[in-house]
Amino acid sequence: MSPGRNGSDVPLSAGPRDLFDASSDATAVVRADGLVLGWTRPAEALLGYRAREVVGDSAARLLGMRGDPVRVASVAVRCRAGMGWSGLVLLRRRNGERVEVDLRVSASFRLGPDECFLISARERKQQWTVGQSVLDGFLTRSPVGMAVLDVQLRYVWLNDTLERFGGVPREQRLGQRVTDILPGMDASTLEALMRKVLLTGIPVLDHEYVGWSWADPYRQRAYSCSFFPLVDADQSVTGVCYMVMDITERWKARQLLMLVNEAGTSVGRTLDMARTAQELADFAVPRFADFVVVDLLESVLSAQGQGVWLPEAELSVARPLMRRTGMSSVREGCPEAVARIGDTVDFDPVPRQANLLVHGEPIFVPVIDPATPLWDDEESDRNTRVREFGLHSLICVPMRARNTVLGLATFMRSQNPVPFDADDVLLAREVVARAALGIDNARRFSREHTAAVTLQHSLLPHALTGGTAMEVASFYLPANAAGGVGGDWFDVIPLSGARVGLVVGDVVGHGITAAATMGRLRTAVQTLADMDLPPDELLAHLDDLVLRLSEEEDDGDGDGADRTSTTVLGATCLYAVYDPVARRCAMARAGHPPPVVVTPEGEVSYPELPAGPPLGLGGLAFEAAEIELAENSLLGLYTDGLLLGADRDMELGMTRLGESLSQPSESLEALSSSVVRHLVPVPQPDDVALLLARTHALSPDQVAEWDVPLDPAAVGDARARVIRTLEDWGLAELAVTTELIASELVTNAIRYASGPVRLRLLRNGRLTCEVGDASSTSPRLRHARSTDEGGRGLFLVAQLSHRWGTRHTSGGKIIWTEQEIP
Incomplete structure (x- = not known):
């Protein structure tokens, strides 16, 4: 018996591992279209068909299974390429019995004009036996x-x-x-x-x-x-x-991969450093370890959120201060821990690798020897707890992300008798690396959020005063950390003539950009308000400013290519001016919710003001409306975050706001705080700003006004009336300067303007002197030369008064001055 095909001495019986033998195998010649051209005696013995029954007929009827044209075509292609094919095929005998055969098809050849194939078959039987x-x-x-x-x-x-x-x-x-x-x-x-x-x-x-x-x-x-x-x-x-x-190794690798994937979904789900550290500890116990602590550098947890930059050679101190941030144990209460969450801990690595945080690899102690202390001080609390609770295996992994050192994670086993191995170290590194990314993301977010909040608080007013015209109070509630810093703002601006300007606005978006834009708009409103512009004109100028800011933003983002649209820095705003003499309030709004008014009797109303477009659209006009307010009326300006609570229903929010403001309260500060806390019990994704003003009116004995004829002789009578009024008000010490101011202003009005001319004195926190005329031309302060005979009037007025200015009215202009009352 010859050796088998595998080269061994094992005897092999005839089977598919032998070469096909044309003398004993069933053989046929088949044309390319499937017609049988030749049929041998072994073929007759195998299938029972005589040659005359098969030759000239299709070979398809010999198959004992369903035809597969695709398979046949692929076999033909292979054989035409000069290669043969072999495989198992079911054939049908003449008596209908099916037989499984090893079939071999030769490379194609030509028989006359026809393409043909030589097919050999052998019945599949017991293939081999071994010793x-x-x-x-x-x-x-x-x-x-x-x-x-x-x-x-x-x-x-x-x-x-x-x-x-x-x-x-x-x-x-x-x-x-x-x-x-x-x-x-x-x-x-x-x-x-x-x-x-x-x-x-x-x-x-x-x-x-x-x-x-x-x-x-x-x-x-x-x-x-x-x-x-x-x-x-x-x-x-x-x-x-x-x-x-x-398959332990394969199973363990799969388990490790599953744990890593699970850690990716369980750790770092929030932008909170402490919560992420605790999620790491909770995830590892008891899946991986029996006791886990996570200590972060104090500098990471600080408001600045600064870690240690890896390129630095060493930490700034040999034993940096750390804080216990996450901890978990299979034992309730974590009795193994020496420090509790929130406690400061000294960096004392195992075993004494001072540079572990910056450059060190994970520390791996597969078996802790109770007789050999891990830390320098043999009687330290840490060594005592290791012996007391049977902590027998340890892994310490530095927490680093984006070239920044964050802290240290320590894993230990006690109840689990199996010590850590090298694969566990790889798992600990991967899980800690994912947690470190989450902590670093939270650190960066916390640092940016703190910077944005600081910027926002610095841009909001720190103290508000409405003078004698009104009592004011405000309340500001920042958005939650997830929503980011918003662009809500408010302000109270003292104006001439004892009037007060109230403004509230909301910049679209969140973050430092929104806060910075808010600061620019607040400054712009103060500047425009100082020009004594009516509310509708002020909003028009503010709209132009927002458009310019949008164009600057668009130009800054581009690369010089032509752009067809600009970036819109949207904002809404409401501006109101209250006059305590006339007890009237002029208002205009740019896409902002209307103000709320509560009368002294407790009736709530929302004045119907033209809505106006939001700032930044351009090309649309703003309209102002004027209402009369009874003394001690409550005027409320707010942003939409106060109304859009959990139900996001604006109308319902307005109803709740009116009901809250109509409740009695000891002070405006207490009322503003209680209203916001009631309407927004938990932080929302948007900022909330509320500005409340209790209106007052100037009594008749605080106002004195006269019409002045267009006659230079009337100036003397005006001076005499000013002196008598100031003496009646007990302000005789201001009589000389006020007489001079009134004389200059009335003289200029008579000389350069047109009538009627009106002189008014107001006594509230300051003494105001106003002279109005029908001319729209504003005076200009000049510095006269020594040879000039005139031009020193307004210069003297400016020197004698605390401040002065001009405001335009529908009938002309008013020049006003203010003096401090001793």
Whole structure:
């Protein structure tokens, strides 16, 4: 007997591993269209067809299975390329019986004008047998554990590999069941699967399970089992054979990958450093460790959120201050911990690696020797807790992200008897790295949020005063951290003539850009208000400013290419001017909610003001409206964040606001605070600003006014009336300067303007002198030369008064001055 094809001495019977033999194999010649041209005697013996029954007919009827044109075409292409093909095919015998054959198709060749193929076939039978020595060596030395069990599922035979897997000697297994030998290996499930195989005869492949074995009772192992029935010659099931492979490494790698993926979804879900650190500790216990602490650098947790930049050679101090930020244990209350959450801890790495945070690799102590202290001081609390609670394995991982040192995470085991291994170190590094990214994101967000809040607070007014015209109070509630800093603002601006300007606005968007834009708009409103512009004109100028800011933003983002649209920095605004003499309030709004008015009797109303477009659209006009306010009326200006609560219903919010403002309160400060807390009980994604003003009116004894004829002789009478009024008000010390101011202003009005001319004195926090005329020309302050005969009037007025200015009215202009009252 010649050697087999595998080069061994194993005798092989005739089978598909032998070369096809044309003298004994069934052979036929088939034309490319499937017509049989030649038929041999072995072919007659194999299928029972004589040559005259087959030659000249299609070979398709010889198939014992459904035709597959695609497969036939691919085989033909291969054979035309000069290569043959072989495979298993079902053929049908003459008596209808189907037979499985090994089929071989030769490369195509020409027979006259026809393309033909030589096809050989051999019935598939028992392929090979091996000697006992080969079989014994294969079974005993195979890396796959194998066993044979009888129909009662008792061990009949097993190989050395399976004996080594279970750690139970062969003599103790034979005649016993799996449940008797390995109760911790999920034996009941295995026996249920084997009974199913015995009952159905269908094999079970690649069943994975996790358990332990006596060979290594403290470490989990993973196995893959396959079961198939054993049958005798009469097809009776005589037992079951199972094969076992140790897939612990593959299973552990899969578990590690699953843990890493789970950590990605469980750790770092918020932009909160403390919460992320605690999420890391909670995730690792008890999945990975029995006790976990996370300590972050104090500088990371500070308001500035500064870490340590890795390119620096060392930390600024040898033992940087850290704070316990996250902690978890399998024992309730974390009794193993020396420091609690929030406590400061000294950086004292294990074992004494001072540069661990910046340049060190993770510290791995697989087995802690209780007799050898981990820390320098043998009697330290840390060493005592290690011995007391049986902490026997440790991993310390520095927390670093984006070239920044953040802190240190420590993992320890006590109740879990299995020590950490090298794979656990890799897992700890990966999980800590993901947590470090979350903490670094939170640190950056916290730092930017703090900067934005600081900028915003610096741009809002720190003190408000309405003078004698009104009592004012405000309340500002920032958006939650997730929403970011908004662009809401408010202001109270003293104006000439004892009037007061009230403004509230809201810049679209959040963040530092919104806060900076808010500051620019607030400054612009103050500047425009000082020009005594009516509310509608002020909003028109403010709209132009927002358009310019949008164009600057658009130009800054571009690269010089032509752009067809600009970036709109949207904003809304409401501006109101209250006159305590006339008790009237002029208002205009740019896409902002209307103000709320509460009368002294408690009636609530929302004045119908023209809505106006939001700032930044351009090309649309703003309209002003004027209402009369009774003394002690309450005027409320607010942003939409106050109304849009959880239900996001504007009308319902306006109703709730009116009801809250109509409630009695000791002071405006208390009222503003209670209203916001009631309407917005928890922080919202948008800022909330509320400005309240209680109006007052100037009494008749605080106002004096006269019409002045267009006659230079009337100036003397005006001076005399001013002196008498100031003496009646008890302000005789201001009589001389006020007489001079009134004389200059009235003289200029008579000389350069047109009538009527009106002189008015107001006494509130300051003494105001106003002279109005019908001319729209504003006076100009000049510095006269020594040779000039005139031009010094307004210069003297400016020197004698605290401030002075001009405001235009529908009928002309008013020149006003203010003096401090001693």
